[in-house]
Amino acid sequence: MSAIAPTPLCALTPTVATVLVVDRSPESDAYVQALAIDWHVVHAGLGADALRLGRESCPQLIVVDVTTPEDKGFDTARALHGDAQLAHVPIVFLADAENREAHIFGLGLGAADIITKPIDVHVLRLRIFNILEREHLRTTALVCKQELQTALAEKASALNLLESLFNASSNALIVTDSHFTVVKTNPLAAAYFDGSEQPAVGGSMSRLAFTDANGHCIPLEVLAESTEVVECVVRLPPGNTLSLELRARPVSGNNGEPLHLFILHDISTRIALEKERQSAIQDILQKAAELGVQKHAIDSHALVSITDANHVITYVNSKFCAVSGYSTDELIGRPHNMLKSSVHSPSFYRDLVETIRNGQSWQGEIANRAKDGRIFWLEMTIVPWVVDHGVPQQYVAISTDITDRRSAEEQLQLARTRELEIGAEIQGRLLFGAPPQKFAGLSIASFSEPSQGIDGDFYTFTKLNNSTIEVLTGDVMGKGIKAALIAAGVKSAYRRAFVEMVCGGGLRKTPTPSEIVNALNEATYSELCELGAFVTLTLARFDRRAGTVTWVNAGHTPMLVGRSASYTVEELPEGNLPIGVIPNERYEEHVTQIGVGDIVMLYSDGISDSTNSDGEAYGDWPVKEILRLALINEASPSITLNSLRSDLHNFTRATTGGDDRTALVIQSRHQRTERRGHVSDRRRPVYLDLPRRLDRLESLRHHIDGLCADQPEDFRQSLALAAFEAATNIVRHTPRNLKETPFTAVLRRTAETASVELVSEGEPFVPDGTPTPDFTGNTFGGFGLYIIENCVDKVEYKAPMPGMASIVLTKQFPTPGYHSRN
Amino acid sequence: MQIRAEPLSEAEGIAIVIECENLDAGNAQRFKEQVQPYLDAQALVIIDMCAVRFVDSSGLGAMLACLRSMNNKQGQLKLVSLASPVRALFELVRMHRIFSIYDTREDALASL
Structure with missing residues (x-):
């Protein structure tokens, strides 16, 4: 109603209408007066006056006199009718009755009425009244028409909108008549009927089958009557189903007939999502329950701690508190290294932190310190929680308390070590009788390196008289305690056999080596058989006075003899089976001459069978070669043995395992008595085996004093001081495995000099000149x-034997010719 | 290692008599440990070496440690009765310039 075209003010019917009278004839005044009773009359003359007053007064009716000469009345009427403002105002012409031309003109111009002169005022009034009434009706009709058109346009627009909404709705809309015949659908709803033979419109809506959640059918009548939203499932003609929210609304058709509007909202997606969500929730609840069980399991078994990226503790479980002795409050917010113990090296922690910062798990055994200071051991797994960019945000550590296990392991290890120590001690006492320190005319050195802490090798020395000594050395097949015990048994059987033969038979002389070995075999054969063992051995008897060695070899490594006169090494033939193989083996003895300087070597096959990392065996050639070099270099037995050891060590390097290694070196030497030495004795070197202990080097000084x-x-003093300094150096730099092995000092004299050579294993050491010491006393x-x-005249560095180094200190006598002084 | 401590009657201090023949790598460490309490407690320490026949570089090192310990607290350390080979060693390594060495205990006390 707002879009009505503006109506001029004058066009509205005022309470009193305005009438413009264009007539200046004398008789006009009379009817103007009469008209002024009913209306407001504006009295104007012809021409411009009429147009001006007409525009000013906005009349509802104009009366024009066209009886005037020269058609001035027509001109005025034409002008008024042509004026835009006044064109629609009805005009009443006053014309002469007989003036037909005036009538035609007036009607042609659209006159509302033509009244003839003379004027009957009463008629004029009625006519004017009628015209005004008619004009009023016409104007009202126009307004109504205009309103009607506007309303129609609006209705059309609204219908259009409605139609668009109907078609574009995201809900499926179906309109049916009261018999549920589909009258109208939107495209979405029409698609529901795609599988139907009939098009959507015109067919029955019952082609769609609605069921409730339980699968029960819901009749269309019930749906149509329902005032609430119905959730249901619809089976479409093609057979597929949709979940819907359905609303029904009664509507009326164009002709007022009752219709049903069904609004179907597809909730399949929502239902599916809902189902998924429910299932996810179930899943989570299930997992949470499982996790709860697992957490309980872990909590009751393991220590759990969580730290943030900066290793600050954010969580600990009760087990962690129980083991560490701290409460939760004391741990949370503190750095994890508050539990750090001093057991591990800084590099241990560095490696750990580096590993987990790189996003990798760390696993290992770690010692922590509890609140009360005690150490507890954990087997710990730390898992970094990597969120993005590979930078861990937190670390979860799960640990098992292995303190008890560690302690048990340590105890066990301690027990094992102790067992080995005891074993080694027993072995040292039982299996290896120390060679006699002083036996006139023989110099003896020995070594034994067990393979497993306890040894099956053995040797023992028996002094028969002042010039005869015998050595029994052997190797029990096998290693470890069993072999050691058998070896001890064999040694004891050897002694018993010896004693029985001397006493039992009333023998007039000492039993020979072969008699002893035969008796030994008879005595031990059955026991060795029961134990499934056999023993290889050599019994060698040195007779210093006769200058012989008599030996029996029972399956043992051949004895070596180095001849000092020819610098050659002989391998003396083996002859018999090992002890314990057959009961009636006849062991035979052999004799060879031993001159001054000759060296006898007995060794176990553990030496020649030693292998290096390439699996090559050491063999017996290097043993013979070292013996030969010992002859040439006049090396003492201990130097010779240390050389063999050092060379063997250089060969095998870090290779462990293998068999026990035992070697004995016995050298025949010039006999000299302490009290009455021959002058030529002075020229012979004195070999001194020194223990590697700083507080046991005094004998070196005393011997130099004597020399x-x-x-x-x-x-x-000067020579002793120099020698002492050199010896101190050797002792200080002793490798761990040689701590128990003596090193050798060789003291020599010539007519002009005295010298001390200190021999130890290793590469020859040659210093880069003598460093100048700091004499200020600051360092x-x-x-x-x-x-x-500065104490001696000459210092030489030598390599006297394979694997051996020596330092030779020589000092010139201040007054040459000691003969006269002595 | 045996040492004997004798309080000085003539002055505030103590005399330490080394009662063994040698002061060397074998006992230098023990000597240092035994003498240290006296060095800490006394302002004057006279070490009497009349019994000592042999000193090596380790023995010298121990003596030097004693001297440094006394110097650090402005105390005095004096060595007396050095056997000639021992004195020779001190001279060889120029230590006779650093230590106050006297023939007798009386000479040492007289120098105060």
Whole structure:
């Protein structure tokens, strides 16, 4: 109703209408007066006056006199009718009755009425009244028509909108008549009927079958009557189903007939999502329950701690608190290293942190310190929680308390070590009788390296009289305690056999080596058989006075003899089976001459069978070669043995395992008595085996004192000091495995000099010149070498034997010719 | 290692008599440990070496440690009665310039 075209003010019917009278004839005044009773009359003349007053007054009716001469009335009427503002105002012409032309003109111009002169005022009034009434009706009709058109346009627009909404709705819309015949659908609903033979419209809506959640059918009548939203499932003609929310609304058709509007909202997606969500929730609840069980299991067994990226503790379980002794409050917010113990090296923690910062799990055994200071051991797995960019946000550590296990392991290890120590001690006492320190005319050295802490090798020395000594050395098949016990048994059987033969038979002389070995075999054969063992051995008897060695070899490594006269090495033939193989084996003895300087070597096959990392065996050639070099270099037995050891070590390197290694070196030497030495004895070197202990080096000084007893004290002191400094160096740099092995000092004299050679295993050491010591006393270093260099006249570094190094200190006598002084 | 401590009657301090023949790698460490309490407690320590026949570089090192310990607290350390080979060693390594060495205990006390 708002879009009505504007109507001029004058066009509205005022309470009193305005009438413009264009007539200046004399008789006009009379009817103007009469008209003024009913209306507001504007009285104007012809021409411009009429147009001006007409525009000013906005009349509802114009009366024009066209009886005037020269058609001035027509011109005025034409002008008024042509004026835009006044064109629609009805005009009443006053014309002469007989003036037909005026009538035609007036009607042609659209006159509302033509009234003839003379004027009957009463008629004029009625006519004007009628015209105004008619005009009023016409105007009202126009307005109504206009309103009607507007309303129609609006209705059309609304219908259009409705239709669009109907078609574009995201819900399926179906309109049916009261018999549920489909009248109208939107495209979405029409698609529901795609599988139907009939098009959507015109067919029955019952082609769609509605059921409730339980699968019960819901009749269309019930759906149509329902005032609420019905959730249901519809089976479409093609057979597929949709979940719906359905609303029904009664509507009326164009002709007022009752219709049903069904609004079908597809909730399949929502239902599917809902189902998924429900299932996910179920899943989560299930998993949470499982996790709860697992957590309970872990909590009751393991220590759990969680730290943030900076290793600050954010969570600990009760087990963690129980083991560490801290409460939760004391741990949360503190750095995890508050539990750090001093057991591990800094690099251990560095590696750990680096591993987990790189996003990798760490696993290992770690010692932590509890609140009360005690150490507890954990087997720990740390898993970094990597969120993005590979940078861990937190670390979860799950640990098992292995303190008890560790402690048990340590105890066990301790027990094992102790067992080995005891074993080694028993072995040292039982299996290896120390060689006699002093036996006139023989120099003896021995070594044994067990393979497993306890040994099956053995040797023992028996002094028969002042010039005869015999050595029994052997190797029990096998290793470890069993072999050691058998070896001890064999040694004891050897002694018993010896004693029985001396006493039992009333023998007039000492039993021979072969008699002893035969008796030994008879005595031990059955026991060795029961134990499934056999023993290889050599019994060698040295007769210093006769200059012979008599030996029996029972399956043992052949004995070696180095001849000092020819610098050759002989391998003396083996002859018999090992002990314990057959009961009636006849063991035979052999004899060879041993001269001064000759060396006898007995060794177990553990030496020649030693292998290096390439699996090559050491063999017996290097043993013979070392023996030959010992002859050439006049090396003492201990130097020879240390050389063999050192060379063997250089060959095998880090290779462990293998058999026990035992070797004995016995050298025949010039006999000299302590009290009455021959002058030529002075020229022979004195070999001194020194223990590798700083507090046991005094004997070196005493021997040097003895060697140079004829020299002034400062001479003796200087040489002793130099030798002492050198010996101290050797002891300080002893490898761990040789701590128990002596090193050798060789003391020599010539007519002009006395010298001390200190021999130890290793590469020859040659210093880069003598460092100048710091004489200010601020530091104390480099004095040893300086003292050595300044106390003697010559310092030489040598490699006297394979694998051996030596330092030779030589000092010139101040007064040549000691003969006269002695 | 045996040492004997004798309080000085003439002055505030103590005399330490080394009662064994040698002061070397074998006992230098023990000597240092035994003498240290006296060095800590006394302002004057006289070490009497009349019995000592043999000193090596380790023995020298121990002596030097004693000297440093006394110097650090402005105390005095004096060595007396050095056998000639021992004195020779001190001279060889120029330590006779650093230590106060006297023939007798009386000479040492007289120098105060």
